[in-house]
Amino acid sequence: MYMISFQEFPNVDKINKYFSEKIAVALSNMVSRHGKASLVVSGGSTPLELFKSLAKINIQWSKVIITLADERWVDPIDDSSNEKLVREYLLKDYASDAEFISLKNNCANPFTGSLYTEHALDAIARPFDIVVLGMGDDGHTASLFPGVDNLDTALSMNSGRICIGIRPITARFDRITLTLPALLNSRNIYLYFTGNTKLDIYQRATQGTDLSELPIRAILQQNTTPVHVYWTS
Numbered sequence: 001m002y003m004i005s006f007q008e009f010p011n012v013d014k015i016n017k018y019f020s021e022k023i024a025v026a027l028s029n030m031v032s033r034h035g036k037a038s039l040v041v042s043g044g045s046t047p048l049e050l051f052k053s054l055a056k057i058n059i060q061w062s063k064v065i066i067t068l069a070d071e072r073w074v075d076p077i078d079d080s081s082n083e084k085l086v087r088e089y090l091l092k093d094y095a096s097d098a099e100f101i102s103l104k105n106n107c108a109n110p111f112t113g114s115l116y117t118e119h120a121l122d123a124i125a126r127p128f129d130i131v132v133l134g135m136g137d138d139g140h141t142a143s144l145f146p147g148v149d150n151l152d153t154a155l156s157m158n159s160g161r162i163c164i165g166i167r168p169i170t171a172r173f174d175r176i177t178l179t180l181p182a183l184l185n186s187r188n189i190y191l192y193f194t195g196n197t198k199l200d201i202y203q204r205a206t207q208g209t210d211l212s213e214l215p216i217r218a219i220l221q222q223n224t225t226p227v228h229v230y231w232t233s
């Protein structure tokens with residue numbers, strides 16, 4: 001049986017308030033228990049207001065370490081950079097005290113760059129405390145994109161890889177993404193998306209078995225890590 005819970009909200013403001021408070025409480029609890037906490041976030045447009053709300057909550061952010069589930073292989077000051085969004089929306093206000101680990105480095109491409117990023121990510125204890133994922137209209141999550149030639153490696157539970165380079169067919173930019181085993185090595189995964197188009201994709205993804213068609217299936221159809229889905233139309 002899969003470990004999915006689905007919660008519908010009246011609007012995005014309600015999700016952002018509820019979700020930011022939930023993340024803050026979970027991080028605070030982990031800091032009280034272990035002296036530190038980790039948060040893995042996604043980029044794209046959906047979580048920006050969530051980031052703003054979260055950054056305004058006063059917890060011990062200096063004990064929190066943040067990274068991304070995926071990144072476009074662009075300069076971190078490029079408007080398409082997920083890191084840029086995190087710096088502009090999340091590492092602000094109280095959350096400016098948090099430590100951030102970048103997925104991007106100076107390598108020419110994410111295929112070699114990912115080997116160095118894996119070392120950078122050693123700074124974060126496992127399991128991650130919280131992973132926040134989004135979902136694209138093509139059924140990708142993080143940068144696990146449909147139809148890419150190395151998707152099998154990205155989804156393999158035995159590859160030994162934490163992150164790898166991806167060249168999407170359905171989107172711009174080479175990417176770096178956390179692999180499936182890295183994402184699942186989390187106490188809780190939250191999947192946040194909005195709108196009826198994505199709801200249809202989500203519903204299709206809870207059935208069927210083709211991971212290459214809808215890679216989000218790999219997150220939904222597993223029984224090791226709880227997945228909490230937050231949605232509003």
Ligand SMILES: O=C1O[C@H](COP(=O)(O)O)[C@@H](O)[C@H](O)[C@H]1O
Pocket residue numbers: 042043044045046047069070071072082133134135136137141142143171
């Ligand atoms: O390209 C990406 O897309 C997904 C979904 O983004 P959204 O704009 O539709 O919310 C995102 O989760 C991922 O981190 C990002 O790199």
